[in-house]
Amino acid sequence: MQTTTQIFDYAKWNGQLAELSKKYQTASPYAHIVLENFLNPEILDDCINEFNKLNETDGWINYTHYNEKKRGLNKLDVLPEAIKSTINELNSPEFLQFLSTLTGINNLQKDDFLEGGGIHQSGKGGFLNIHADFTVHPHHRNWQRRVNVLVYLNKDWEEAWGGKLELWDKKMKACEVKVLPVFNRCVIFNTDADSFHGHPEPMTCPPDRFRRSIALYYYSIEDKPFRRATYYQARPGEGSKKIMVKIDNALVAAYTEIKGRLGANDKIISKILRFFSGKKK
DSSP, rough: OTTSSSSSSSHHHTHHHHHHHHHHHTTTSSSSSEESSOHHHHHOOOOHHTTOOOOOOOOOOEEEEEEEEEEOOGGGGGOOHHHHHHHHTTSHHHHHHHHHHHOOOOOOOOOOTOOTTTEEEEOOTTTEEEEOOOOOOTOOEEEEEEEEEEEEOOOTOGGOOOOEEEEEEETTOOOEEEEEOOOOOOOEOOOOTOOOEEEOOOOOOOOOOOEEEEEEEEEEEOOOOOOOOEEOOOTOOGGGHHHHHHHHHHHHHHHHHHHHOOOOHHHHHHHHHHHHTTTOO
């Protein structure tokens, strides 16, 4: 890959910003937008090739507990060139300005820790229950989480396999938007206390296919940020799951507090969550 290759076409996207910003900020069930052909497809092809070689890389975190089953890697120093370059572009001052204009949120901050983000992978049976994200960065206690950017890397993804990102209304009564995670599709959305989303149905893709994404989160600096851990919700009709969801929420909240105060390792805590949730690898 040539390091001078343009990853994000600023001329193209900045030329549409007035229209895109209005669409974003008036979207339902909360501020969001779905953008096609978001990045240079050749760069994302390189990202996919690198992804294929990362399966045995140290640093993968197994997020496997009652409310989710996926893997994540958020260590910039072990990520290969194309993936790292893409993340660095999406954390650049130019992209942050694009994002601030799109969302109407000034002075967005990148996260060099890639806390909870980086790259994600889910295989057959993978899922992520409906939730609202953690609201404050565990290592920057005045950083309020504001925006998610998800870029999907899945070529020839079949709808029957599932894995659609679901955006639910703020009262958790109904899913309003479903987004198939296909190649070079980007979803950007506000991460408020009631921005409920996920892909809750276990996927049925073949064992050798994976739902992959680059996931980046952005923050604003606040004097008194609203503080809460990731908050999972049972869907309507899932009354039998509410108790386990509640227990898992308590475990996640305890983990988030320990992590923020003591700098606990994600890999260690994920093993504890998996043990108490009765989940296997």
